[in-house]
Amino acid sequence: MRLLMLGGTEFVGRAITEDAVSRGWEVTVFHRGRHAPPPGTTAVHGDRTAPGGLAALAEGEWDLVVDTWGDAPTAVRDSARLLAGRAGHYAYVSSRSVYSYPAPAGLGEDGPLVEGSADADAVAYAEDKRGGELAAVEAFGDRALLVRAGLILGPYENVGRLPWWLNRAARGGPMLAPGPRDLPIQYIDVRDLAAWTLDAAAAGLGGPYNLVSPVGHATMAGFLEACVAATGSDAELRWTDPAVLQEAGVAPWTELPVWTGLGEPHDHMYGGDVSKALAAGLKCRPVARTVADTWAWLRSLDCVAPQRSDRPAPGLGAEREAALLGL
Known part of the structure; x- marks a missing residue:
């Protein structure tokens, strides 16, 4: 297989690229040159947002294109149009x-879906991703695979959610744990996303697929206990009622990454039906393995994870946490 990876040097793109290389595929990575691509690839440079930025892709043929773009849909539109006659399949990692x-x-x-347009400039994350989907389908039709990922965790994470929890657990001591303990969470290990996407595209699948672990695959307790176990710390999980956190004005998702609270936000984020992807071969590794492997990667970076410049670093401040715990 000949893969053209649009991006391929960070988090999701890097995991997909490494998986493809491990299969013996011929991989071309198109990127801006800010980070080194994985070994075993051919790199070509360009900026999709600049006039003439796709010039390096004017020639060439590929069996599969994978695109993780999450900004203005026009970048997906222009790339997909350019490649429609020279690529067999287009996998767009959506949300x-x-x-x-x-x-x-x-x-x-x-x-029901948010409004979006393939011809739009950047609006907001959801609308931009929907516009990217429309752009991919416009150019490739049923040869477009729409990978609607949920929360993505694992090595190379540059958003900061799991790295924050791991570093917090490693610090030890009384540790605020947002309840309830058995609150189900859905996520996808970035390596499971990579494997499924390449398998599905190679099999010729098209259309939308929710890609996240099944409901019940993990809970907040399993997730946080895995963080403590992986770090080997003496952290003591102090389970805190959601009502207490709400009363204190603690922001779900940002101050307490991964945790959404209860009700509509939780159902929206963690209630997706993934039966279609499971029937198409989705396999999800245990949360303990995702957490342990991420900690091993994080330690290789002296516990300082990369952070995307367009995303604020998440997490609860130490003083605020202590106050919430009454310490």
Whole structure:
């Protein structure tokens, strides 16, 4: 297989690229040159947002294109149009954020979607991802695979969610744990996303697929206990009622990464129906393995994870946490 990876040097793109190389595929990585691509690839440079930025892709043929773009849909539009006659399949890594809020628990791929346009400049994350989907389908039709990922965790994470929890657990001591303990969470290990995307595209699948672990695959307790176990610290999880956190004004998702609280936000984020992807071969590794492997990677970086410049670093300040715990 000949893969053209648009991006391929950070987090999701890097995991997909490394998986493809491990299969013996011929991989071309198109990127801006800010980070080194994985070994075993051919790199070509360009800036999709600049006039003439796709010039390096004017020639060449590929069996598969994978695109993770999450900004202005026009970049997906221009890339897909340019490559439609020279690539067999186009896999666009989208997001479950494209579903209109609030999405009820159990929602499948036929749920209502936010508005989007392939010709739009950057609007907001959900609308931009929907516009990217439309751009891919416009150019490739049923040869476009729309990978609607949920929360993505694992090595190379540059958003800071799991790295923050791991570093917090490593610090030890009383540790605020947002309840309830058995609150289900859905996520996808970036390596499982990579493997499924390449398998599905190689099999010729098209259309939208929710890509996240099944409901019940993990809970907040399993996730946080895995963080403590992986770091080998003496952290003591102090489970805190969601009502207490709400009363204190603690921001779900940002101050306490991964945790959404209860009700509509939780159902929207962690209630997706993934039966279609499971039927198409999705396999999800245990949360303990995702956490342990991420900690091993993080330690290789002296516990300082890369942080995307367009995303604020998440996490609860130490003083605020202590106050919430009454310390």
